[in-house]
Amino acid sequence: MTEKQVNPALRGALEYGPIVLFFAAYTFLKDQTFMVAGTEYSGFVAVTAMFIPVLVLATLAMWKLTGHLSKMQIVTLVLVIGFGGLSIWFNDERFFKMKPTMIYLLFAGLLGFGLMRGESYLEAVMDKALPLEREGWMILTKRLAVFFLLLAVANEAIWRMMSTDAWVNFKTFGLPVATFGFFMSQAGLFKRFGTDEEAS
Structure with a gap:
């Protein structure tokens, strides 16, 4: 299947937007703590929890628009979910x-x-x-x-x-x-x- 062409600005937003949002969220929340179900989470772990669904949605949007995902995009998504999930689960x-x-x-x-x-x-x-x-x-x-x-x-x-x-x-x-x-x-x-x- 040939990859569909996507507006370069939109592609750039989908590829780099999640990283920029991670940086912005971390900048604002890094010194805060969040209590969830009796467990205290640092701002970094909270931002990680936000970053995972954002990256998932951006990757799905890229796949929907282009009909194609590179192996690098797939591996990156899997590892982000895996290691990000471990950070949240173990609060580390x-x-x-x-x-x-x-x-x-x-x-x-x-x-x-x-x-x-x-x-x-x-x-x-x-x-x-x-x-x-x-x-x-x-x-x-x-x-x-x-x-x-x-x-x-x-x-x-x-x-x-x-x-x-x-x-x-x-x-x-x-x-x-x-x-x-x-x-x-x-x-x-x-x-x-x-x-x-x-x-x-």
């Missing part, structure tokens, strides 16, 4: 903070497994958006696997050694900026191994 924010680590380790592992088999799983999911020669895909996949590993290490270091405020800023701004910077840094690779698909 550490589970949710571990979630990015698990995501990046999973993606790095999948890419590394494909490379050991002589394949680029990245090519399978991004070929239409980023046409490259096979050698280019293999190089990009190796670099991205290492990048994901570095992000996993960075997430672990920040949530374990720094404040919750620092971690929220890292998750909201640092991760997207780092990802954007990584792909911008690959401009030379894209130019060298890019394919011309205009010819039919």
Whole structure:
């Protein structure tokens, strides 16, 4: 099934809106506590409880509009529900903070497994958006696997050694900026191994 085209502004709102709302809600509620059924929850756990349904609705809306969800979107949703749910159930924010680590380790592992088999799983999911020669895909996949590993290490270091405020800023701004910077840094690779698909 081909993916339906969606207004770029709407796509951006659905992809990044939940993260922005998480940051805004945390900013306003981080110093508050909430009593639910006799249990006291921190502002962070309360915001996590709000974030999960928002992400679920945004993901469902994306699927409804485009008729397609990437494997990354599905895995992210499952892990958010899983680790966010654990944070709420055990009233422990550490589970949710571990979630990015698990995501990046999973993606790095999948890419590394494909490379050991002589394949680029990245090519399978991004070929239409980023046409490259096979050698280019293999190089990009190796670099991205290492990048994901570095992000996993960075997430672990920040949530374990720094404040919750620092971690929220890292998750909201640092991760997207780092990802954007990584792909911008690959401009030379894209130019060298890019394919011309205009010819039919």
